Amino acid sequence: MSSQPGAPATVMVRPLLLKPQWMNGLSERLLVSHYENNYGGAVRRLNAIRARLAALDWARTPVFEINGLKREELIAAGSVILHEIYFDSLGGHGDDPPNGLAEPPDGLARALERDFGSVMGWRAEFTAMAKALAGGSGWAILAWSERLGRLVNQWAADHAHGLAGATLILALDMYEHSYHIDFGAKAAAYVDQVMTNLNWERIDARYRMAIGEKAGNDKLFLPYGSPAQQEARISVEELRAALENGDGRRPVLLDLCLPRDLPRRTDMLAGASMHAPAALPRWVEALSRDRPVVVYCICGFQVSGTAVTELRQRGYDARALGGGITAWHAIGGATVPLDTSTYEDA
Numbered sequence: 001m002s003s004q005p006g007a008p009a010t011v012m013v014r015p016l017l018l019k020p021q022w023m024n025g026l027s028e029r030l031l032v033s034h035y036e037n038n039y040g041g042a043v044r045r046l047n048a049i050r051a052r053l054a055a056l057d058w059a060r061t062p063v064f065e066i067n068g069l070k071r072e073e074l075i076a077a078g079s080v081i082l083h084e085i086y087f088d089s090l091g092g093h094g095d096d097p098p099n100g101l102a103e104p105p106d107g108l109a110r111a112l113e114r115d116f117g118s119v120m121g122w123r124a125e126f127t128a129m130a131k132a133l134a135g136g137s138g139w140a141i142l143a144w145s146e147r148l149g150r151l152v153n154q155w156a157a158d159h160a161h162g163l164a165g166a167t168l169i170l171a172l173d174m175y176e177h178s179y180h181i182d183f184g185a186k187a188a189a190y191v192d193q194v195m196t197n198l199n200w201e202r203i204d205a206r207y208r209m210a211i212g213e214k215a216g217n218d219k220l221f222l223p224y225g226s227p228a229q230q231e232a233r234i235s236v237e238e239l240r241a242a243l244e245n246g247d248g249r250r251p252v253l254l255d256l257c258l259p260r261d262l263p264r265r266t267d268m269l270a271g272a273s274m275h276a277p278a279a280l281p282r283w284v285e286a287l288s289r290d291r292p293v294v295v296y297c298i299c300g301f302q303v304s305g306t307a308v309t310e311l312r313q314r315g316y317d318a319r320a321l322g323g324g325i326t327a328w329h330a331i332g333g334a335t336v337p338l339d340t341s342t343y344e345d346a
């Protein structure tokens with residue numbers, strides 16, 4: 001969770017790091033719906049509550065209103081943070097999808113053995129705790145407790161339930177919205193499937209940061225294939241502000257999509273033109289050099305990242321939209337029906 005520079009009250013969405021179309025037995029429809037509607041909804045709700053709180057006259061506001069808003073702020077912030085840990089903990093490596101029940105890296109494996117007897121012992125407790133929440137809602141959490149000096153499996157009945165002072169390492173969403181599209185009421189099957197989709201590299205990085213070691217690989221928490229340099233990226237919140245600005249520097253919007261991904265698309269940003277990435281040499285000459293260019297794809301991975309690198313090499317002020325149109329949906333950004341009339345044939 002981070003704040004936009006110059007507008008510290010705004011909590012920005014984090015892009016998806018997992019590739020939703022390439023997961024192991026968890027559908028794109030489920031994951032994207034969960035990300036856009038439930039996670040995005042929590043971010044939007046948190047920002048609305050924070051705006052309301054910022055406008056309060058604390059001396060004159062009735063206590064029931066303060067209690068209500070502060071309670072809702074805590075719940076929304078908890079939901080935002082827990083969902084970010086959940087989504088970051090899932091996914092394959094680069095272009096490779098998750099391929100089954102993997103083992104944690106050595107350091108984390110030793111810590112799990114120390115605190116739960118074995119990795120298998122930890123997994124048995126963690127999954128049993130998650131399955132016990134079936135039919136209700138809540139979170140199964142692996143956290144590091146400095147005070148207790150160990151990793152703990154923590155049960156949470158809602159977004160505001162947490163062991164005081166503990167640092168989240170892994171969170172498994174047990175709200176029905178996280179599985180019903182794929183699994184119906186079979187929550188236990190969902191838990192087992194999630195365990196075959198864990199990205200231990202990122203979970204391990206969070207553990208090492210929690211115990212005060214430097215994790216050392218910031219790229220782990222950047223969408224795969226997105227440009228490494230900050231100036232080649234733009235957040236969905238920054239784009240929204242730039243589009244609302246209405247001056248002559250309004251960015252040119254390019255919607256890039258691989259031919260095989262066209263069936264995954266239904267909408268686009270208003271004013272964008274849609275192109276095939278492979279046809280870049282054909283459409284690039286028509287681009288204005290007077291205005292910044294924002295390139296987006298579905299989730300902000302290498303399709304927009306590669307094009308932005310090429311455009312920048314050609315001297316354009318091009319940026320890749322972090323999280324793509326999926327993150328745009330998550331902030332409640334408006335779209336129009338997909339228009340493929342400018343899309344190039346192979």
Ligand SMILES: [Fe+2]
Pocket residue numbers: 034038039083173175177178
């Ligand atoms: Fe959720």
